[in-house]
Amino acid sequence: MDESSSEEEERGSSPSGSSSTWGPCKESVQKHRFSGDSGLGVQLNITVPVSVYKHFLNDDVLKLIVDETNRYANQLRSSVTLSRKSRMQKWRDTCKSEIQKFIAILIAMGIVHFQKMRLYWSQKSLYRNDMIRGIMNRDRFELLLKCFHFSNNADQTTKADRLTKVKPLIDLICGKFQTTITPGESFVIDESMVPWKGRLFFHQYLPGKSHKYGIVYAGKTETTKGKRVGHGHEVVLQLTTGLLNEGRTLYIDNFYTSVGLAEELLENKTCVCGMLRSNRRGNPREVCAKKLKKGEILARENRNSVRVMKWQDKRPMLMISSNPELAENVVPSTSKNKKGEIVMKPKSVLAYNKAKKGVDVSDQMSSYYTCIRRTLKWYKKLAIELLLGS
Structure with a gap:
């Protein structure tokens, strides 16, 4: 079992996720207005x-x-x-x-x-x-x-x-990115897989990735073990340093999301929208266990204005959102079904897909001209991906 799987078990259902702490979704409250800076912090000739x-x-x-x-x-x-x-x-x-x-x-x-x-x-x-x-x-x-x-x-x-x-090398490159560009009102945290099938005790198996075996993160270390929150929670807090309390919305996948993270970020005037794993601690059991027909939606909101929604598409989609503008109501999408009818999707699903699209396209374009080789040592693969593939 890999570390991400064991982390899920540690975050399984608990009394805090009982239905008594969740109720029907309230009318949308006012979202914090975006008050931060955004854009390039340096002069760059982007045409070259x-x-x-x-x-x-x-x-x-x-x-x-x-x-x-x-x-x-x-x-x-x-x-x-x-x-x-x-x-x-x-x-x-x-x-x-x-x-x-x-x-x-x-x-x-x-x-x-x-x-x-x-x-x-x-x-x-x-x-x-x-x-x-x-x-x-x-x-x-x-x-x-x-x-x-x-x-x-x-x-x-x-x-x-x-x-x-x-x-x-990581410190130099990350520092350069941080001083070069500041995210706007919407920003994304996502992970990329660097292919690796060799012997490395912190390599991961993620069946949803094009390369199922590889390096995603360095795993739990002695400095992160035993903390009150999970590894994904800690990563998000580290990466959002300097971006909180300015009315942003963070889009993240189910590797990171949890009710506790959404509540902590909301206390810092930062909303969350993303996919959610059904066994995360604090989830509303009523929503996670409910069997729905295609197109049906069930949503609940807790006392801290965090919503968890389940929507039945081809398969059930469990989402979490603390942005009142991304409610559970459905709106027309750009896709059509076999009958030529416009497919209706929840606003949170459409917003999440739009935000994550840039990361997915970047990974796709990078894969076409990858410079990494099977014969390289893991740290050289990782360095070459940082230098030439990101």
């Missing part, structure tokens, strides 16, 4: 994509990669006895310009995908890639890939942070 990319792959990121790649290569050379024919005997320190060329080759490999990297340097006309051959020879590329690194191994004395091998 490479300039936007270089804004994130800046000198600080390149310096980190250069320094740690050189450090790791020299640590590797000094820690083992190299044979006379070892490629590491030919190692010379890399530089910013060469790392940029190396990343350019990775991007090109994502656009034109071969099963084996060595085929890009093949003499055969079917595989020959003169651009890549002209940028860097094969042996140097493979040597850089072998030593591609993002942190100092000598500093990794604790297992408290499972992402320690890529933590400096």
Whole structure:
């Protein structure tokens, strides 16, 4: 059983989810008006994509990669006895310009995908890639890939942070995103799967993803175990730092949602809308257990103005919302049934689908030209996805 499954069991039904705390939905109350800032915090020429990319792959990121790649290569050379024919005997320190060329080759490999990297340097006309051959020879590329690194191994004395091998890179990239753009009234938290089937104790199995096995998050650590709230709750509170108390609405999937989270965010003038797992602690049992016919809706609201709604489509959909504007009433959607009739859907479902669409399209577009390879170590896969796939 993976960690996400065990977390669900820990959050199962409890007395706080009894029907006495839930009742019919009240008339909509006034939503907190959006009072925050939004948009770009820097000047970017968005008409030139490479300039936007270089804004994130800046000198600080390149310096980190250069320094740690050189450090790791020299640590590797000094820690083992190299044979006379070892490629590491030919190692010379890399530089910013060469790392940029190396990343350019990775991007090109994502656009034109071969099963084996060595085929890009093949003499055969079917595989020959003169651009890549002209940028860097094969042996140097493979040597850089072998030593591609993002942190100092000598500093990794604790297992408290499972992402320690890529933590400096994550901090730089996340910090850059936070200073570049501020979300508007609606914002989304979602997770992406980095494919991984190898041995890694915090890899996950999510059957709903296109890649069912991979890295989504680092799992529970000693700093999160035993807390009063679940891991997903903690993640949301961390990611919404600086965005609360300004009248925003957060859209999240059932990995994160819970009644407790919705109540806590609402206390901070932030609404929630999203899918909900039926075994979350605090759920109204009447709604979760009710069998509905197609098109039927059942909704209940608790004393803290959090609503839980069940709507029967092709399958039952359980949703949670604390935004009074996203009620359980149905409105026309853009889809039609087999008879050509417009399908009626709850406002909360339509709003959720619209908000999540951007994330889903981004993941879809990224998958078409993925630069990650099966042969890479997990932390290199994760780093390449951060640098080239996000």
